[in-house]
Amino acid sequence: MEPVLQVKDLKTSFLTSSGEVQAVRGVSFSVNKGESVGIVGESGSGKSVTSLSVMQLLTGTGKIVGGSVKLNGRELVGIGTKEMRSIRGKEVAMIFQDPMTSLNPLLPVGEQVSEMLWAHEKDLSRADREARVAELFRMVRIPEAEKRLKSYPHEFSGGMRQRVMIAMALACKPDLLIADEPTTALDVSIQDQILKLMRSIQREIGMSIMFITHDLGVVAELCNRVIVMYGGLIMEQADILDLFEHPCHPYTMGLLASIPDINQDKQKRLQPIMGSPPDMIHPPKGCPFSPRCPYACRVCLEELPPIYTAGEGHVSRCWLLDADAPAADNPLSYAKGGKRG
Numbered sequence: 001m002e003p004v005l006q007v008k009d010l011k012t013s014f015l016t017s018s019g020e021v022q023a024v025r026g027v028s029f030s031v032n033k034g035e036s037v038g039i040v041g042e043s044g045s046g047k048s049v050t051s052l053s054v055m056q057l058l059t060g061t062g063k064i065v066g067g068s069v070k071l072n073g074r075e076l077v078g079i080g081t082k083e084m085r086s087i088r089g090k091e092v093a094m095i096f097q098d099p100m101t102s103l104n105p106l107l108p109v110g111e112q113v114s115e116m117l118w119a120h121e122k123d124l125s126r127a128d129r130e131a132r133v134a135e136l137f138r139m140v141r142i143p144e145a146e147k148r149l150k151s152y153p154h155e156f157s158g159g160m161r162q163r164v165m166i167a168m169a170l171a172c173k174p175d176l177l178i179a180d181e182p183t184t185a186l187d188v189s190i191q192d193q194i195l196k197l198m199r200s201i202q203r204e205i206g207m208s209i210m211f212i213t214h215d216l217g218v219v220a221e222l223c224n225r226v227i228v229m230y231g232g233l234i235m236e237q238a239d240i241l242d243l244f245e246h247p248c249h250p251y252t253m254g255l256l257a258s259i260p261d262i263n264q265d266k267q268k269r270l271q272p273i274m275g276s277p278p279d280m281i282h283p284p285k286g287c288p289f290s291p292r293c294p295y296a297c298r299v300c301l302e303e304l305p306p307i308y309t310a311g312e313g314h315v316s317r318c319w320l321l322d323a324d325a326p327a328a329d330n331p332l333s334y335a336k337g338g339k340r341g
């Protein structure tokens, strides 16, 4: 079956006064129907720029400079503004981190969701639209849904506003929902409720999800596959269990080590990866993670590693997987000798 989303060698840059920020440097992945894919990586790794490129919502000097983005088989790179407007909301919708920036403070929330419906389904009567909005509010478990339709965004708590955003994104039952850190601003118990909600709605309507976060723990709760980004590239991609059990990139290992473990005491909980992310105007010519990688060899600094296949659906961009890589002290020995490409 054709994937809902197919991204091939996507490259996106920002032309700034100091130079070209190569935010996304050749990213390829796909999202199948009903699948939930997590994208993780530190701040600045290119997660949001990837999703904004898919949505054709890059602002300022942001521009897709190469590659292809196909949604339901249709090429989105270079598509007209009007055509994209008819696709956005209906085939692909996005939820952002801060609902306040996406909700209109002057309009009752029910109206805003209703407008989204109207944009795509002009033949619905006003009464039908209102009924659909109330149904959506019930779906995202907003208590007393009918009454709350007339409330304004500021009358809602952060968690409830995020539910309104989800209702709005789901209004036209998109094939793909892109959620960019939708729970980061919420406290942990609300975050958990929203994740559970998204999971159950996904099952109910069978949509695909691309979930962006810097938290692998959150991905584990929601996603079946995970993409690890660093320096505008995909470093590793695998099924979630595979990634946790057999990480095939030192950067992923670092991320896994930094997941808080509630069984350990606070002092030992976090092991942040030392060092800072690369300069994306002058990205390193080798592996972007090499300056911070405890296992880096000379080749890592000099040449960008190819993509190796480390197992079924498991790929990693790391020289340690090369058949010729040294075996001693190689943390990836168990997967070494993976196929190139």
Ligand SMILES: Nc1ncnc2c1ncn2[C@@H]1O[C@H](COP(=O)(O)OP(=O)(O)OP(=O)(O)O)[C@@H](O)[C@H]1O
Pocket: 014, 016, 021, 022, 023, 041, 042, 043, 044, 045, 046, 047, 048, 049, 050, 059, 060, 061, 062, 214, 280
């Ligand atoms: N409007 C812009 N102009 C110039 N550079 C930008 C712009 N937006 C993003 N970038 C750069 O693109 C790179 C990728 O940014 P992006 O926002 O995708 O990171 P991210 O992975 O989403 O990080 P975070 O976890 O902080 O949200 C960064 O180096 C960032 O500085």
Ligand SMILES: [Mg+2]
Pocket: 047, 048, 049, 180
């Ligand atoms: Mg981001």
